[in-house]
Amino acid sequence: MEAxxxxxxxxxxxxxxxxxxxxxxxxxxxxxxxxxxxxxxxxGGRSRVLTDGGVFEKAGVNFSEVFGQMSPEFAxxxxxxxxxxxxxxxxxxxxxxxxxxxxxxxxFRFLTKGSKQWFGGGADLTPYYPYREDAIHFHRTWKxxxxxxxxxxxxxxxxxxxxxxxxxxxRQEARGxxxxxxxxxxxDFDQLFAFVQDCGDHFLDAYLPIVRRRRDEPYAExxxxxxxxxxxxxxxxxxxxxxxxxxxxxxxxxxxxxxMSLPPVVRWLYDYHPQPGSREAELYEFLKPRDWAELDA
Numbered sequence: 001m002e003a004x005x006x007x008x009x010x011x012x013x014x015x016x017x018x019x020x021x022x023x024x025x026x027x028x029x030x031x032x033x034x035x036x037x038x039x040x041x042x043x044g045g046r047s048r049v050l051t052d053g054g055v056f057e058k059a060g061v062n063f064s065e066v067f068g069q070m071s072p073e074f075a076x077x078x079x080x081x082x083x084x085x086x087x088x089x090x091x092x093x094x095x096x097x098x099x100x101x102x103x104x105x106x107x108f109r110f111l112t113k114g115s116k117q118w119f120g121g122g123a124d125l126t127p128y129y130p131y132r133e134d135a136i137h138f139h140r141t142w143k144x145x146x147x148x149x150x151x152x153x154x155x156x157x158x159x160x161x162x163x164x165x166x167x168x169x170x171r172q173e174a175r176g177x178x179x180x181x182x183x184x185x186x187x188d189f190d191q192l193f194a195f196v197q198d199c200g201d202h203f204l205d206a207y208l209p210i211v212r213r214r215r216d217e218p219y220a221e222x223x224x225x226x227x228x229x230x231x232x233x234x235x236x237x238x239x240x241x242x243x244x245x246x247x248x249x250x251x252x253x254x255x256x257x258x259x260m261s262l263p264p265v266v267r268w269l270y271d272y273h274p275q276p277g278s279r280e281a282e283l284y285e286f287l288k289p290r291d292w293a294e295l296d297a
Contacts, residue, residue: 004189008110009065009088011193013046015108015200016063016090020048022204023061023094026211029054032061037254042068043086047257049266055215057097060260063090066251070113074197074250077182085251089121090200091244093261094207099227100175100214101123101177102127103234104207105261106199107244117194122185123203124166125210126176126234128227130286132297134210136175138217139292141206142180142199149195155293157253158182163289168237174287175237179206183240183243226265226280235262 020032030053038044045064052058067086069075075083089109096103106123127136139159146155162181167174178200185192238245238261249257274280 004193005086005088005110005112008193008196011197011200012065012088012090012108012110013063014044015025016048016061019092019200019203020061021058022208023050023056023073027053027055027059027209029039032059033177035257037257039064039066039252041252041255042066045254045257047260047261049260051195053097055096055098055101055211056139057095058264059094061090061092062257062260064088064248064253064257066253068251070251079114079118080116082114085111085113087247087251089244091261094275095231095263096215097212098215098217099128099219099223100131100217101211102214103231103263106203108196109244116186116212117189117242118184118186119192120185121196121199122162122179122181123199123206124176124181125164125207127286128230128283129223130282131210131214135286135292136295136297137209138177138179138206141202144291145195145198145202146180148198149191152185152187153192153195155180155221159293160289165241165288166237168241170231170240171233171236173233173290175233177287178289225267226274228265229269229272230283231266232268235266238262283292 024031030050031050032050035047043066048061049060065088069083070085089107091107093105103126108121110119118211143155146153158180164179175200246260
């Protein structure tokens, strides 16, 4: 089990490096700032944040490797016996400045607790304005990754899991157009590790073509305001439902790194309703789950 963990940690460290290089290249204005931190009780990480860039208003790409003991209360909610755990992962959230470029989130992680070991992760897209071809490209990328691997990897299942997970129950709204999501994925380590590597290796392929397509589109202040309003939904999800946020806070992670996912500028409007027939109103219909990978662009 220790050898498996070492392999996963080495891959995730390298993945953080490669994703940051790709994002710096497309942003072209600023580079990531890195903070190396240690966790009381075991482990630590590298937090990298890019702010006020040419494309990204705020982008965070974090690597962490933590270990130690969970509280008995939290351990009872996690598979595996005992209190001892180890977890490693890369987590990223990218908030572009242009409202026509969608926000994206992804994470890939490996955890052990007692005799249990499993992978979790996925990637999801949160557009502020509806572009059919962007959603189709994102989903087709992840479907292609999944179909290269056998059970228990299953694109329809992971897509549905993503649609259900990134749903704001208190708003009865989807956060975005989804992607894939998986957790507690256990079985043959080599098979599942190959799948997670395939996911990590194709994250930039799923997202950067969308960025390049939209980053130079002109926008008005009212469209920027709508982006800030919809970012509020992102914040609500991360603070109420997100498993990574809860896990990090419950296991004594670095709060500054855990909350790096929050956008820099957000607004909440009381009882807001978009004008009927507007692109803003169209977004709410656009976010409803559908088989994006099967549609014509």
